[in-house]
Amino acid sequence: MSNVFVIDTNYKPLNPVHPARARLLLTQGKAAVFRRYPFTIVLKRSVEQPEVQPLRLKLxxxxxxxxxxxxxxxxxxIVFAAELEHRGHxxxxxxESRRASRRGRRQRKTRYRKPRFNNRRRKKGWLPPSLESRIANIETWVARLCRFAPIRALSQELVKFDLQLMENPDLAGIEYQQGTLQGYEVREYLLDKWxxxxxxxxxxxxxxxxxxxxxxxxxxxxxxxxxTLACEPCNLAKGTQDITVFLAxxxxxxxxLLAQVKKPLKDASAVNSTRFALLERLKxxxxxxxxxxxxxxxxNRTTRGLPKTHWLDAACVGKSTPVVLSQKGVIxxxxxxxxxxxRQMCVPDKYGFPKQHKKRKKTFLGYQTGDMVKARTPKGVFEGRIALRHRPSFRLEKVDIHPKYMRCVQRADGYEYTQKGGCDVAPQV
Structure with a gap:
């Protein structure tokens, strides 16, 4: 697994340590578990003048x-690696569901009300909620990691493809643009598009x-x-023929093929729409x-012989990438x-009619849905996330657990965590 984050008793970040070292500190009683995901321990003493090694967070x-x-x-x-899955969709x-429900309600009850959508004003730099959630997720984790590790610099992949440089090769020098990097820019764009x-x-x-x-x-x-992209037999067979003749x-x-030529890159458009907003948040x-x-x-990834994964792509962002990247043991x-x-107070059915009302309280007996708990019951030991029920028993996996047997491991923070698999993906071109 990745290294374990360490903070002192004053919550100052120190150098991350190997899991074996963290296990030894916990066994000797010199530290305690501060957070489960990402795994962080807190020392029971303060470090006056810590010798920390500066780290770079790459996105x-x-x-x-x-x-x-x-x-x-x-x-x-590579000290720590993660893959953050967004919920923009x-x-x-x-x-869309809320819009349909409200429109149906207006048609049934306030049919003659004047439209108000022309009265709405959006602030400068407004982004759709689906895109704003992506930026908020990244911003949250950058702030969280800055609290747990001595981060001194950030790296961000700002553009997927440098389209301006591809259209204007002389912008940064003809030798730079028509060299090896130009081929990677064009090829990466075509690989995504096709x-x-x-x-x-x-x-x-x-x-x-x-x-x-x-x-x-x-x-x-x-x-x-x-x-476009073609395999060698098709490329040789086509030669200089017209596309309509070759595919007659x-x-x-x-x-x-002709439709794909005009097809926009939806995911690339979403990234391009948020790249500069994310850059301002990082600054x-x-x-x-x-x-x-x-x-x-x-x-960078190809020249270092690394496989194609999201976290290894992040490690290869920017010109500051070391010549040799060590990924041994990183999961x-x-x-x-x-x-x-x-926040929806009334839950509608598939036809838009009210079906049930939401409970007014989000917490019950000090717990809420999504809390990670560990329960020691007469039937055994259970660990996982609970589903809140407004009665003296909560749902934990497939069993009902009384709160008196439970101990909170980590509060719900809007994310789910799994740590499995490793560098087992075959390299791609």
Whole structure:
């Protein structure tokens, strides 16, 4: 697993330690468990002049999952890794359900009320709630890790593809842009757009080549919109033929390919919409922020021979990436955003009619839904998250537990945690 965070009795972050060292401190009674996820211990003494090694927190923001890595730039060791799963789609679905319910209610009861949507005003920099939740999740975890570790710098993948540099190669120097990095920028963009699949035969997990849809011999352009991916047999078979001639016997493939050319990248659009807002939030922490691109991230990961995972992509963000990255023994923490419940007081059925009313109190007997507890009962020992019931027994997994047997391990904080698996994903190109 990853290293264990350590804070002293004054809650000052110290150097993370190996799990064996943390286990020894707990056994000797010199420390106590402060938090279960991420696992943090608190010393029972204060450290006046601690010798801490500065760490860099690296982020690879994504539409669905964000990679997080804590790297020591001095020795290239990955101290902590996590993958944060967002709930942007769940937020959007909830808002759509609420909108439909309210519209149905207005049609039934206030049919003749004048519309008020023109009276609404949005502040500058407003983002949809589904995108705002992604930024809030990342901001929460950056602040949380800054409390537990001596973080002195931040790195963020600001752009997935450096489109401006691809369209204007002379912007940062012709030697820089037409070198190796230019190929990684273009190739990474095409891999995402065409889903790592041959555009002509649909082959996957084979070496793919960059192909001009309309060949240069037939006055095709060099623009990104005229590029696709093809396996070697299809690339050789097409040659300089016109795309309509080459796919004359496959009208479905031709229709799909031409539609894919104009298809926008939905996930990339979500990341692009939040990248600068996230950058401003990170700058508010008062730490130096380094920015990088997706092409540079892949270049760093490929040259270091690392597999394709979210947390390893995060470790390779930016030019500050050490020449050698040590990932031995690191198991990423899987974090899933679940939210803090809902404020809806009346629960409707599928037709929009009121079905039940929500309880007025969120807590009962000092507990709330989502709390992680450990219960020692006559039937055995149980550990997990509880579901709140307004009666003297709570639901823990598949059994009912009385609160007198329970001990709270960690309060509900809007996230679910799992720590399993490791670096077992085959490298991808």
């Amino acid at each position: 690879d923001p994504g539409s669905k999952t964000t990679g997080i890595a804590l790297v020591n730039d001095a020795n290239g060791k 769940a937020v959007k679905d909830s808002l 889903e790592r699949t041959c555009a002509y035969c649909g082959a996957q997990k084979v070496p793919l080549q960059v192909e001009h849809i309309y060949s240069r011999a037939k006055h095709g352009t060099k623009r990104i919109s005229n590029l 016997t496959k009208p479905e493939v031709l229709k799909r 508010a922490f008062g730490l130096p922020v380094e920015c990088g691109s997706g092409g540079l991230t892949k270049y 990423p923490l899987r974090i899933k955003a679940t939210g803090h419940g809902r």
